[in-house]
Amino acid sequence: MPQKQAENPGNSGNTVVRRFSVAPMMDWTDRHCRFFLRLLSKQTLLYTEMVTTGALLHNDAHRFLRHDASEHPLALQLGGSVPADLAACARLAEDAGYDEVNLNVGCPSDRVQNNMIGACLMAHPALVADCVKAMRDAVSTPVTVKHRIGINGRDSYAELCDFVGQVREAGCRSFTVHARIAILEGLSPKENREVPPLRYEVAAQLKADFPDLEIVLNGGIKTLEECQAHLETFDGVMLGREAYHNPYLLAEVDQRLFGSDAPVVSRSEVLAQLRPYIVAHMESGGAMHHVTRHILGLAQGFKGARRFRQLLSADIHKAAQPLAVFDQAVELLQGR
Numbered sequence: 226m227p228q229k230q231a232e233n234p235g236n237s238g239n240t241v242v243r244r245f246s247v248a249p250m251m252d253w254t255d256r257h258c259r260f261f262l263r264l265l266s267k268q269t270l271l272y273t274e275m276v277t278t279g280a281l282l283h284n285d286a287h288r289f290l291r292h293d294a295s296e297h298p299l300a301l302q303l304g305g306s307v308p309a310d311l312a313a314c315a316r317l318a319e320d321a322g323y324d325e326v327n328l329n330v331g332c333p334s335d336r337v338q339n340n341m342i343g344a345c346l347m348a349h350p351a352l353v354a355d356c357v358k359a360m361r362d363a364v365s366t367p368v369t370v371k372h373r374i375g376i377n378g379r380d381s382y383a384e385l386c387d388f389v390g391q392v393r394e395a396g397c398r399s400f401t402v403h404a405r406i407a408i409l410e411g412l413s414p415k416e417n418r419e420v421p422p423l424r425y426e427v428a429a430q431l432k433a434d435f436p437d438l439e440i441v442l443n444g445g446i447k448t449l450e451e452c453q454a455h456l457e458t459f460d461g462v463m464l465g466r467e468a469y470h471n472p473y474l475l476a477e478v479d480q481r482l483f484g485s486d487a488p489v490v491s492r493s494e495v496l497a498q499l500r501p502y503i504v505a506h507m508e509s510g511g512a513m514h515h516v517t518r519h520i521l522g523l524a525q526g527f528k529g530a531r532r533f534r535q536l537l538s539a540d541i542h543k544a545a546q547p548l549a550v551f552d553q554a555v556e557l558l559q560g561r
């Protein structure tokens with residue numbers, strides 16, 4: 226089994242607390258979504274959507290890196306496999322104040338595979354190690370990797386250990402493990418989050434065999450009880466879809482997973498805090514639904530949840546005064 230390696234006291238990857246995080250999700254965890262989620266939990270580590278090196282280096286980097294000061298702790302996820310480009314992007318991330326730079330080695334879409342981005346890189350551990358090394362040499366911000374437990378044709382435990390071992394040699398100390406393989410041909414990205422079975426025991430074995438590494442578990446986690454149970458084995462848990470569809474789950478994270486004694490924020494308090502943000506966004510030319518599309522799950526489980534969703538996903542598009550529709554939706558959650 227792999228040799229233990231001494232910690233690098235520099236950018237060891239351990240200054241950011243990754244006990245609970247919300248996953249990077251394309252089209253979902255944009256800056257508006259993250260601003261909203263931050264109102265629910267102060268301690269949760271938030272991730273951006275994946276940004277490719279091409280987008281950052283050849284487009285308007287400011288647009289992709291822009292975030293509100295309140296979003297911290299905040300990690301930028303990069304997609305790419307050219308070490309020099311990733312190093313340049315890591316520098317941009319550091320300059321923009323991100324707390325962590327994460328490399329995507331888990332996304333299975335065809336589009337990214339063609340560009341050697343995402344899960345296909347699990348077949349190229351030496352290249353991923355070069356990428357991580359180049360990024361670590363460029364910045365003092367922690368560099369982490371999010372990956373699968375394998376890909377079709379390369380899904381043995383020995384191959385997983387080889388991948389993690391080589392990337393560890395390059396200095397990565399924190400790995401987020403989506404505990405299913407990715408099937409690179411024939412499944413859509415959505416199916417690749419549902420069809421290959423979850424294998425938490427493989428991720429647990431990884432933690433046992435690499436005890437010096439921070440291993441964060443991802444995939445299929447739905448409740449804070451499950452989080453607490455997984456935290457017996459893992460250093461952290463990352464939630465994606467459940468955090469998005471049922472965001473109020475985050476309201477108790479600080480108390481139950483971080484021991485905070487601050488009062489749990491109510492849904493109506495969250496909406497009251499979100500309102501000035503929406504107003505400012507609209508004053509700068511944005512549309513209300515850019516923000517409110519991310520809050521549709523806030524009423525989940527309540528009488529009125531349907532009406533809440535309908536007001537914010539349909540009625541606002543027809544309204545002359547969208548803020549009045551927002552206020553009507555807020556009324557439905559008064560006192561909740």
Ligand SMILES: Cc1cc2nc3c(=O)[nH]c(=O)nc-3n(C[C@H](O)[C@H](O)[C@H](O)COP(=O)(O)O)c2cc1C
Nearest residue numbers: 248249250251274275329403444445446464465466
């Ligand atoms: C809409 C959507 C977009 C996603 N985009 C990304 C992405 O940009 N980068 C990434 O590493 N994973 C992405 N994922 C995968 C999630 O980060 C996470 O690994 C996966 O959903 C499993 O966690 P969950 O079961 O808690 O949702 C995406 C998932 C969803 C649902």
